Amino acid sequence: MDLSFGPEYDSFRAELRRFLEGWPLTGEEAKRTPAEQEQIFRRRGIEHGYVYRNIPTEYGGSGRPHDPIADQIIAEEYARTGAPGNKLDQGPGMLAPTLLEFGTEAQKKHFIPPTLEGSIQWCQGYSEPGSGSDLASIQTSARLDGDHWVINGQKIWTSNAVHADYMFGLFRTEPEASKHAGISYLIVDMKAPGIDVRPLKQMTGSMEFNEVFFDDVRTPAENIIGARGEGWAVSRATLKHERNLIGSPKLMGEQFALLIARARATLRNGRPAIEDPGIRDRIAEIEGYVRAVETTNLRMLSATVHGEELKAMLPMMMIKLYSTDVMQLIAKASYDLIGGDGLLEPHEERDGIYSTSGTVSGVVHNYMFSLGPAIAGGASNIQRNIIGERGLGLPRDPRPPSSS
Amino acid sequence: MHFGLTEEQELLQETVRGFVEGECPPTRLREIFDAGSGHDPALWKGLAEMGIAGLVVPEAEGGAGLEIVDLALVAEVLGDGAMPGPFLGHSLACAAIAFGGSAEQRSRWLPGLASGELVGSVAFAEEGDRWDPEDWTLALTAGALRGAKRHVPHAEIADLWVVGTRDAGLAVVERGAAGLRVEPVAGLDRTRALANLALDETPAEPLESGAAVSGRVRDVGLVLLAADAFGAAWRLTRMSVDYAKERRQFGQPIANFQAVKHQLADMATAVEPTRGLFWYAAHALDAIPDDAPRAAAIAKAHIGDRAAEIARAAVELHGGLGFTWECDVQMWFKRILFDRSFLGTPAHHRARRMGMGDL
Numbered sequence: 001m002d003l004s005f006g007p008e009y010d011s012f013r014a015e016l017r018r019f020l021e022g023w024p025l026t027g028e029e030a031k032r033t034p035a036e037q038e039q040i041f042r043r044r045g046i047e048h049g050y051v052y053r054n055i056p057t058e059y060g061g062s063g064r065p066h067d068p069i070a071d072q073i074i075a076e077e078y079a080r081t082g083a084p085g086n087k088l089d090q091g092p093g094m095l096a097p098t099l100l101e102f103g104t105e106a107q108k109k110h111f112i113p114p115t116l117e118g119s120i121q122w123c124q125g126y127s128e129p130g131s132g133s134d135l136a137s138i139q140t141s142a143r144l145d146g147d148h149w150v151i152n153g154q155k156i157w158t159s160n161a162v163h164a165d166y167m168f169g170l171f172r173t174e175p176e177a178s179k180h181a182g183i184s185y186l187i188v189d190m191k192a193p194g195i196d197v198r199p200l201k202q203m204t205g206s207m208e209f210n211e212v213f214f215d216d217v218r219t220p221a222e223n224i225i226g227a228r229g230e231g232w233a234v235s236r237a238t239l240k241h242e243r244n245l246i247g248s249p250k251l252m253g254e255q256f257a258l259l260i261a262r263a264r265a266t267l268r269n270g271r272p273a274i275e276d277p278g279i280r281d282r283i284a285e286i287e288g289y290v291r292a293v294e295t296t297n298l299r300m301l302s303a304t305v306h307g308e309e310l311k312a313m314l315p316m317m318m319i320k321l322y323s324t325d326v327m328q329l330i331a332k333a334s335y336d337l338i339g340g341d342g343l344l345e346p347h348e349e350r351d352g353i354y355s356t357s358g359t360v361s362g363v364v365h366n367y368m369f370s371l372g373p374a375i376a377g378g379a380s381n382i383q384r385n386i387i388g389e390r391g392l393g394l395p396r397d398p399r400p401p402s403s404s
Numbered sequence: 405m406h407f408g409l410t411e412e413q414e415l416l417q418e419t420v421r422g423f424v425e426g427e428c429p430p431t432r433l434r435e436i437f438d439a440g441s442g443h444d445p446a447l448w449k450g451l452a453e454m455g456i457a458g459l460v461v462p463e464a465e466g467g468a469g470l471e472i473v474d475l476a477l478v479a480e481v482l483g484d485g486a487m488p489g490p491f492l493g494h495s496l497a498c499a500a501i502a503f504g505g506s507a508e509q510r511s512r513w514l515p516g517l518a519s520g521e522l523v524g525s526v527a528f529a530e531e532g533d534r535w536d537p538e539d540w541t542l543a544l545t546a547g548a549l550r551g552a553k554r555h556v557p558h559a560e561i562a563d564l565w566v567v568g569t570r571d572a573g574l575a576v577v578e579r580g581a582a583g584l585r586v587e588p589v590a591g592l593d594r595t596r597a598l599a600n601l602a603l604d605e606t607p608a609e610p611l612e613s614g615a616a617v618s619g620r621v622r623d624v625g626l627v628l629l630a631a632d633a634f635g636a637a638w639r640l641t642r643m644s645v646d647y648a649k650e651r652r653q654f655g656q657p658i659a660n661f662q663a664v665k666h667q668l669a670d671m672a673t674a675v676e677p678t679r680g681l682f683w684y685a686a687h688a689l690d691a692i693p694d695d696a697p698r699a700a701a702i703a704k705a706h707i708g709d710r711a712a713e714i715a716r717a718a719v720e721l722h723g724g725l726g727f728t729w730e731c732d733v734q735m736w737f738k739r740i741l742f743d744r745s746f747l748g749t750p751a752h753h754r755a756r757r758m759g760m761g762d763l
Binding site for chain 1: 405406407408473645648649657659660662665666668669670672673676677678679680681683684687690691692699702705706709751754755757758763
């Protein structure tokens with residue numbers, strides 16, 4: 001075993017650190033708006049080959065060869081400095097890789113560069129009121145009428161729908177075909193007539209999700225990714241990218257560090273809570289889980305680097321379920337530390353942001369918000385099915401013949 | 405960067421696994437378990453012939469000169485097989501003498517231990533669950549020990565014991581030493597026998613650098629116990645999966661029921677992601693010494709607790725059968741409880757970890 005990345009990567013990291021000293025911007029550039037400043041520094045990152053490495057230059061990325069160790073170092077250093085690098089939201093994080101895998105040349109050229117630039121915002125249209133874990137049962141229909149699809153129905157849990165310029169999502173285009181084979185993957189202009197977006201308020205008080213209603217919404221026939229009836233396969237690829245985003249080890253490390261900081265700052269019986277044996281035991285127990293996630297991530301990184309993914313199949317299946325459980329352990333321990341302040345409703349700290357960063361409001365918010373990942377991107381009970389069936393070779397759940 | 409096994413390490417595990425499966429299948433394990441000796445000279449001889457007895461003993465002293473990672477990988481396989489024998493205590497005795505012995509002491513004892521001709525063990529625990537070097541009170545006065553040690557593994561067959569002494573020292577007592585009484589106790593885990601040692605002016609030879617290495621020897625022990633418990637817990641998970649596919653109720657295998665499937669998925673998910681904990685702790689002992697005490701404490705505490713939970717779930721999944729003496733589950737159940745308690749409970753090691761002060 002060898003956990004060092006070697007001298008070549010040490011100098012890569014040193015070079016990257018020098019580059020990142022350029023953030024925050026200075027001089028004239030620092031007078032631009034925050035959004036413009038991020039844009040400037042992100043472009044600079046692309047030119048230097050640190051940002052959007054897996055996206056070819058002709059589509060606005062930096063087109064570097066596959067190098068998981070470099071990716072890891074870049075993620076660590078950008079996270080450490082907070083500089084604007086890869087955007088991981090729906091567009092760059094999910095749609096761009098999906099287009100790279102399944103899109104036509106015209107689609108890639110048309111959509112990927114503005115998506116990376118941030119001038120096109122995306123939302124994802126998968127879930128429907130009657131189709132959550134059983135996603136392939138979606139009913140929102142798209143009927144070809146001349147050179148346009150005409151869409152009717154409803155999507156739900158759509159993050160970012162209010163700000164999005166386009167939606168990518170699943171629509172039933174072949175009503176006669178069997179469940180999975182009747183679905184296509186379409187792109188829809190969110191400003192098209194007939195779209196109605198209604199925000200959903202969460203139990204936390206914040207509003208990140210929306211319902212999206214379609215009433216004879218038209219989208220050009222060429223806005224299909226993959227072939228007709230092959231949307232399910234395309235969506236599996238997107239979901240894989242989404243799951244990669246959910247199990248963020250960086251977020252877990254931050255939340256664990258905040259838990260410890262809070263245990264130091266909180267008084268119990270007149271002494272810092274971190275001196276309380278019960279709290280010490282709980283923190284050390286949680287650390288065991290956090291280190292298990294870290295070392296499991298190292299195993300997966302190593303497997304990727306050495307082309308041994310098959311040896312890491314089980315941890316890859318388990319990491320989403322495992323990480324979301326660990327995040328909940330941290331959130332619950334933090335909530336217990338604030339004691340009576342847990343009686344207080346969390347509040348918006350600035351426009352639309354309910355901080356999870358160490359304020360009392362953030363702790364209460366995160367106590368509830370940490371339930372989200374156990375539901376989104378494949379609910380925990382669905383993960384247990386996957387682990388049981390594909391990982392342990394247990395029988396598949398029986399499926400009624402009418403719905404398969 | 406490589407955080408995985410080399411081909412040689414995979415081969416090492418396969419070789420030991422092949423030996424365990426061939427020479428100590430559950431039927432043979434059951435005979436040894438029921439007899440209660442915790443030992444089978446033929447099995448230990450076989451392992452010694454494969455070089456397992458001297459795995460981390462330097463080549464110059466007749467060993468294989470491998471790393472703690474390799475030792476931990478063997479421990480995982482032995483835990484998977486609930487293999488009876490003195491591997492744990494013997495390996496720690498080898499480590500103690502290799503790390504802390506003078507050149508003369510190493511050349512006197514290590515070749516015999518590495519070949520398997522001598523069986524070693526360690527005597528650490530004292531009354532009051534005192535396992536850690538800084539808590540040992542047994543005094544070495546004028547070359548002799550007077551006092552008692554508890555929970556000594558395979559004491560009855562050992563030729564020498566590395567005994568923990570006051571001020572974190574280590575001293576070697578040899579079989580037949582004056583005033584030494586080995587008092588067997590009925591251990592819960594019948595694959596690893598236990599005894600107490602009574603020492604009455606018993607001659608002992610301190611290891612030259614004992615106090616400097618005793619903490620590290622303890623940490624090796626924590627990693628071996630974590631690896632053993634991991635192997636045992638993963639075995640119980642697989643046994644439970646197999647049983648759920650076989651056992652029929654309501655006209656079908658119980659694996660068809662989602663409650664059972666999810667319980668099995670949860671067992672697997674509690675165990676598998678902890679593999680990196682003992683890998684990393686073992687690797688830290690080899691290559692990142694500053695982080696080794698923390699990593700070893702976490703691995704031992706975390707895997708010990710998770711494995712014990714798996715053991716209870718495995719009994720439950722085997723239903724009424726799982727509750728019987730005849731069912732094989734109990735052998736791994738008790739193996740795991742040994743791993744969890746020996747060298748200190750999970751809570752003890754979590755408290756130690758919090759005292760290390762780098763959080």
